[in-house]
Amino acid sequence: MAGYEVRAVTFHAGALPASGQELESSLEELAERALEAVDSASSATGLRPTYVRVALPGVRLEDASRVAKVAERLGSDLLLNAGAWPASADLEKLVDLPRSGAYLSILLAERTWEEARRASHSLPLLLRPSPGNKGGD
Numbered sequence: 001m002a003g004y005e006v007r008a009v010t011f012h013a014g015a016l017p018a019s020g021q022e023l024e025s026s027l028e029e030l031a032e033r034a035l036e037a038v039d040s041a042s043s044a045t046g047l048r049p050t051y052v053r054v055a056l057p058g059v060r061l062e063d064a065s066r067v068a069k070v071a072e073r074l075g076s077d078l079l080l081n082a083g084a085w086p087a088s089a090d091l092e093k094l095v096d097l098p099r100s101g102a103y104l105s106i107l108l109a110e111r112t113w114e115e116a117r118r119a120s121h122s123l124p125l126l127l128r129p130s131p132g133n134k135g136g137d
Contacts, residue, residue, distance in 0.1 A: 008051040009038055010081075016056065019063050027070040030054055031078045055081040061093055068096035079103065087115050091122035098126050 011034045017026050034054055042048040059067055059082050071080045082097045084105040097104050106119050 006047045006049040008053060009034075009049045010053040010055055011037075012055045013057060016059070019060060019066070023063055024066050024070055027054075027056075027067065027080070028073070031070070031074055031080075035078060051079060052077070053079040053081055056083050059083050061089060064094050065096050068100035068102060071097070071100040071102035075101070081105075087119035087122075091119070092125055095126055 011030070013030055017023050031054060034052060038049060038052050056067070064082065067080060067082050071082075074080065080102040082094075082102045082104040084107045085091065085094065086107050086109050088109070091106065094104060106122070108115050108119060
């Protein structure tokens with residue numbers, strides 16, 4: 001099938017377990033099932049998406065590091081979207097997410113210049129490479 005490609009397939013996760021090891025296990029199972037579905041569809045169609053993503057519903061701030069651990073274990077096989085975070089959240093506690101390969105969105109709920117400035121001040125911290133990773137990815 002020439003002429004087009006499948007750029008991305010995104011699976012949207014439903015409710016997640018409360019937290020802890022159960023959350024990690026659930027995310028890994030979800031990733032495995034998503035990759036199996038993509039493999040099956042790819043075998044049937046001959047098309048393989050460039051990216052496979054799983055979009056998570058609201059992740060609790062205290063679980064962000066667990067999501068980051070799972071994202072790191074998954075590597076480039078599957079991308080985790082750790083959800084949308086209000087700019088008013090303690091964004092510094094989320095630094096492990098982008099460093100692990102997961103990504104997130106920052107919401108400007110108030111839509112004020114002050115809120116935009118707060119969010120923009122967090123970006124350098126969120127984008128800074130981890131100490132052992134000089135390339136930033």
